Amino acid sequence: MRDAWSDVLVASFRDVVERLAHVAPRLLAMVAVILIGWAVAAIARRLTVRIFRMADLDARCARWGLTASLSRSGIGQAPSHVIGQLVFWTIFFVALLTSVEALEMPATAGLAAGVVRFLPNLVIAALVWMVGWLLANFMAQAVLIAAVNAQVALAPLIAGAVRWLVLIFAGAAALTQLGIAREMVLLTFGIAFAGTVLALALAFGLGGKDLAREILESRIRKRDGDDDHLTHV
Amino acid sequence: MTDPIGAEQLLKDGDLHTVDSLGPVEVLVGVCALNQARSAVHVVEAAAEGLASPLADRKCGIVVVEAGFRSETLDAVGNWLANRVPGPPVCCVRIAGPPSRSRAVLGALAVAHRLGPAVCALVDAGLVSLTPEALGRLVQPILAGEADCVSPSYTHTASEGTLTTNLLAPMCGALYGRRIQQLLGGCAALSGQVVTQLLGTEARDSDLMGHGLEIRLAIDAMVSGSRIVEVHQGRKTLDAGLAPPDLATTIAHTVGPFFRLMDRYRSFWSEGGASTLVPRIGDPPAILPEAGEIHLERMVRAFKLGLKDLLPVWEQALQEETLASLYPLGLLSPDEFVFPAEHWARVAFDFAVAYHEQRLPRDHLLRALTPLYLGRVAAFLRETQAGMPARIPAVLEGIGRVFEVEKAGLAARWR
Numbered sequence: 001m002r003d004a005w006s007d008v009l010v011a012s013f014r015d016v017v018e019r020l021a022h023v024a025p026r027l028l029a030m031v032a033v034i035l036i037g038w039a040v041a042a043i044a045r046r047l048t049v050r051i052f053r054m055a056d057l058d059a060r061c062a063r064w065g066l067t068a069s070l071s072r073s074g075i076g077q078a079p080s081h082v083i084g085q086l087v088f089w090t091i092f093f094v095a096l097l098t099s100v101e102a103l104e105m106p107a108t109a110g111l112a113a114g115v116v117r118f119l120p121n122l123v124i125a126a127l128v129w130m131v132g133w134l135l136a137n138f139m140a141q142a143v144l145i146a147a148v149n150a151q152v153a154l155a156p157l158i159a160g161a162v163r164w165l166v167l168i169f170a171g172a173a174a175l176t177q178l179g180i181a182r183e184m185v186l187l188t189f190g191i192a193f194a195g196t197v198l199a200l201a202l203a204f205g206l207g208g209k210d211l212a213r214e215i216l217e218s219r220i221r222k223r224d225g226d227d228d229h230l231t232h233v
Numbered sequence: 234m235t236d237p238i239g240a241e242q243l244l245k246d247g248d249l250h251t252v253d254s255l256g257p258v259e260v261l262v263g264v265c266a267l268n269q270a271r272s273a274v275h276v277v278e279a280a281a282e283g284l285a286s287p288l289a290d291r292k293c294g295i296v297v298v299e300a301g302f303r304s305e306t307l308d309a310v311g312n313w314l315a316n317r318v319p320g321p322p323v324c325c326v327r328i329a330g331p332p333s334r335s336r337a338v339l340g341a342l343a344v345a346h347r348l349g350p351a352v353c354a355l356v357d358a359g360l361v362s363l364t365p366e367a368l369g370r371l372v373q374p375i376l377a378g379e380a381d382c383v384s385p386s387y388t389h390t391a392s393e394g395t396l397t398t399n400l401l402a403p404m405c406g407a408l409y410g411r412r413i414q415q416l417l418g419g420c421a422a423l424s425g426q427v428v429t430q431l432l433g434t435e436a437r438d439s440d441l442m443g444h445g446l447e448i449r450l451a452i453d454a455m456v457s458g459s460r461i462v463e464v465h466q467g468r469k470t471l472d473a474g475l476a477p478p479d480l481a482t483t484i485a486h487t488v489g490p491f492f493r494l495m496d497r498y499r500s501f502w503s504e505g506g507a508s509t510l511v512p513r514i515g516d517p518p519a520i521l522p523e524a525g526e527i528h529l530e531r532m533v534r535a536f537k538l539g540l541k542d543l544l545p546v547w548e549q550a551l552q553e554e555t556l557a558s559l560y561p562l563g564l565l566s567p568d569e570f571v572f573p574a575e576h577w578a579r580v581a582f583d584f585a586v587a588y589h590e591q592r593l594p595r596d597h598l599l600r601a602l603t604p605l606y607l608g609r610v611a612a613f614l615r616e617t618q619a620g621m622p623a624r625i626p627a628v629l630e631g632i633g634r635v636f637e638v639e640k641a642g643l644a645a646r647w648r
Contacts, residue, residue, distance in 0.1 A: 063591040068549060141546065141597055148542045149481045149603045151535055155542045230527065230610075231471075232396040232483055233417050233444075 023103075030099040037095020045088035052080035064134055094119075125174040132170020136163045168192070238432045240343040248326040252344050255294040255322050260284060260372055261350040262293070263341025266358035267334050268301035270309045272472040273358040277310055280356060281320045283368030291376075293321040296344045297358070300328040300337035301474075306358065335446035342446075345428045352376055353423050355450075360419040362470040370464045371422045374514055381427050381459035384451065384511065385418035387469040388519045391617035391625050392527055394469075395610045396484065398629055400581055401448075401491060407636035408495065408502035409455040413511045414463060414518065416451050417444055417487065419471050427459055443486025445493070452494050456501050465515045484606060485599040492588040492599075495647075503644035508637060520622040527618070530567040532611035537563050539604025546601045550587035555579045562608065572612035574632045578639035580605050586646050 052058075061067045061079040075082060097112035140163035147155035172189040176182055241249060255261075262280045266273050277297060284293040299306045307325040314323055328340040338355060345353035352375040356363060367385075374380040387394075397416060406412040423431070431453055440446055454461050478486065495502065539547075540563040547556060558576050565571065584602055588595055617625050 059591070062549075063593060068545070138594065141594075144542065145546065145597055145600045146481075148539055149479075149535075149600060151538055153538075155538075230395065231393045232480060233394060233487060 026103050029102040033095055033099040033102055037092055037098070041088040041091035041095065044091055045084040048087045049080050049084035052083055057083075064138065066134060066137065068137075090119075121178055125177040128177055129170055129174040132166060132173065136166035136170065139163070139166055165196075238339065238343055238346075240340075240347040243328055243340050243343050244326055245329070251324045251326060252296060252347060255296070255324055255348060257292065258294040258348050258350045259291040260288055260293040260352045260354070260376070261345050261348055262295045262354045262356060262368065263338075263345060264295060264297045264356050264358050265334065265337035265341050266297060266299045266301065266306045267332060267337055267474055268299075268303050268306065269358040269472065269474040270303070270305035271474070272361045273297065273306045274309050274313045275361050276356055276358050276363055277313065277323060278317075279363045279365055280354075280368055281317070281323065283363075283365035284321045286365065287369045288372070288376075294348070294350075295321060295323040296341060297323065297325040298328055298337045298340035298344070299325070300330075300334065300340060301332045330441075333441055334444060335441040338446045338450070339441060342428055342432055345423075345425070346432050349425060351425055353425065353428050355421050355423070357419040357471065359472040359474055360469070361472050362466075362468055363420065364467070367420075367466045370466065370515065371420060374462050374464065375422055375424050379460070379514070380462040381424045382451075382454040382461045383422040384413055384415055384461060384463050385420050385466040385469075386414040386463040386513065386518045387418070387466055388521060389469065390521045390523050391622070392523060392525075392614055395613065396487060396606065399577065399609055399613055399632060400606070401487065402629075403578070403633040403636040404491065404581055404585075405452065405455075406508040406633045407640040408505065409452060409498070410505045410508045411455045411461065411511050412508050412633060413451065413455075413461070416491075417447050418466075419469060420466070421447075421450065423450070423454075424459075427454060427457075430457060440490070440493075443490060445486075445490035448487065448490045449494060452491075452498065456498050461511050463511050463513045465513070465518050480607075481600040481603045484602055485596055488584075488602065489588075489595065489599050492585050495585055496589060499644070499647060502640075503647070508633065520625040522622050523618065527614055529570070529611045529615055532607040532614075533565075533567040533570045535604050536572075536608030536611065539601075539608075543601055543604060546593065546597070547605075549592050550598055550601065551580065551583045555583050559605075567611070570608075570611055570615060572609045574635040575639065577605075577609045578632075578636045580609075581636070582639055582643055586643070589647060 057080050058067070058078045061070075066079055070077075070079065070082065077085075094112070094116065097115050100108045101112045140159040143162045144155055144159035147158050152158065168189070172185050175185045240252060244252065262284065264273065264277055264280060277295060280295050284295070297307065297310050304327075307327065310323070310325050326340065326344070328336045330336055334357075337358075341355055342353070352372045354368065354372050356368070371383050371385065374383050391398075394415070397414075401416045402413060405416060431450060434449075434453060440449055540559060544556075547559075551559075555576070558579070562570070562572055562576075580602075584598065587593065588598055592598070593601075613628075617628055
């Protein structure tokens with residue numbers, strides 16, 4: 001009885017040691033890949049921040065209104081730092097996937113390769129979204145200033161609508177690029193866009209006729225304002 | 234100093250021959266047009282008459298430079314030429330490129346450089362108040378060797394030229410040390426030497442936007458130490474032409490070039506001291522009582538709307554304390570509205586710094602100044618309406634002094 005018990009124990013122990021001996025190199029490889037990935041990501045982050053600072057990106061983003069938008073979204077860091085962080089996490093994320101591959105588990109086989117294949121689409125979608133975001137901010141600011149100068153009462157609302165319209169358009173374009181539910185995105189965007197236009201037309205024509213009158217009157221009043229004998233230059 | 238911009242760079246061969254047909258002239262009048270067929274003939278006629286009588290013994294010529302996209306101005310002048318009485322030679326040319334008033338001015342200057350006159354008078358084709366006598370007064374100081382640059386001054390009411398009286402003139406005085414009534418007077422006269430000097434200074438495309446070159450013309454003369462005089466030209470009436478710009482565009486086209494020049498002449502204005510008055514020839518201009526109705530409440534409403542809705546934009550342009558000083562103004566009714574010159578001067582210098590640092594797209598920044606400007610104009614008109622017109626020069630001088638005081642520390646902020 002005692003011999004049988006000790007045989008089972010030794011066999012179990014040997015089995016565990018054998019398995020550990022089999023997995024340990026993979027675990028070590030995984031840790032090494034994570035550490036190397038972290039180091040490479042950190043160096044890439046530092047280089048990226050330095051390059052973008054040399055290119056005066058932070059000042060340019062402030063000029064384009066991106067810094068203010070980031071700040072409004074709760075991101076208080078400089079754009080060069082944000083891009084540096086993005087680079088860091090992208091590289092580190094790829095390193096993590098590679099490290100999981102190193103374990104050679106059947107469930108994760110081909111995971112890293114699949115994600116890396118998907119990366120170009122992800123980068124393009126991110127670029128599309130970023131350009132859309134910049135454009136949305138620029139256009140919203142231009143519309144806001146023009147509407148306030150025209151003394152339109154709901155200027156922020158109009159500027160906000162323009163901003164969201166451009167953002168939704170950019171978002172739909174980015175999702176289409178990623179191939180995520182392409183048909184559904186196109187259909188939803190089409191319905192939403194047409195619906196918004198129809199709703200605005202109805203709202204402005206029926207519910208907002210007073211606002212329409214106010215805007216038209218303010219324009220006519222402005223033309224009458226020439227009677228002020230006010231010359232600026 | 235670079236090679237002066239030549240007429241051959243701006244004009245087609247046919248137009249160059251037309252210009253050369255004027256021959257060497259002693260006095261050249263450049264009528265600068267931007268789609269101003271309605272008024273151009275009147276201005277050319279007045280200029281021709283002005284050159285014919287008192288300057289009959291001198292060789293004179295007139296060049297009409299159209300920088301717009303329509304040909305009506307040149308057609309109208311051509312029709313007038315076909316039926317005119319004999320007088321000084323007139324030629325018409327067109328400047329290629331994007332339509333802008335500064336391009337017309339550049340064209341006239343380039344023609345002047347080619348023909349080498351002793352005096353070049355530049356006249357806006359919309360300046361319908363130009364009389365033959367006024368043109369004579371404009372060119373005479375240069376012909377007499379008393380000046381290198383002649384700027385007009387006008388009899389006006391408080392509500393005329395408020396962008397000039399409340400921003401351009403006081404800021405110019407504070408920065409460049411010369412108190413001048415008009416930076417954009419619709420006419421000016423320059424000696425041949427000043428023309429060459431102006432064309433020789435590096436011209437950027439941005440100088441040719443809006444009123445860029447007209448503003449540079451006056452400020453270059455101040456910075457280079459040219460002898461500037463002011464001559465009284467009576468009342469000013471300007472026909473803006475087919476499509477007069479809205480207020481925000483006017484601000485962008487005038488204040489923008491002014492701010493841009495601050496970069497170029499930083500070393501000059503950062504060392505300047507107190508300002509001096511530009512010498513006047515003839516009677517000083519008078520200030521007239523207001524003739525028409527002014528709707529102050531509309532301007533105050535525009536300011537309050539800006540304060541409510543444009544805060545995110547103003548926050549990027551104004552210093553915290555400047556912005557804080559504006560909040561209480563939003564609570565005032567039109568009858569009690571004030572916008573002290575001190576606050577306004579700070580706003581103007583803050584916007585200049587923001588423009589320099591490009592904190593916002595520059596066009597957005599300049600247009601965002603509109604409600605603030607309207608608020609200041611409302612307060613200025615309220616202040617001047619309350620007293621006699623005779624008080625207005627003192628108010629204007631006070632604004633100039635405030636700008637000079639508020640200029641302190643600007644150089645340190647100009648990084």
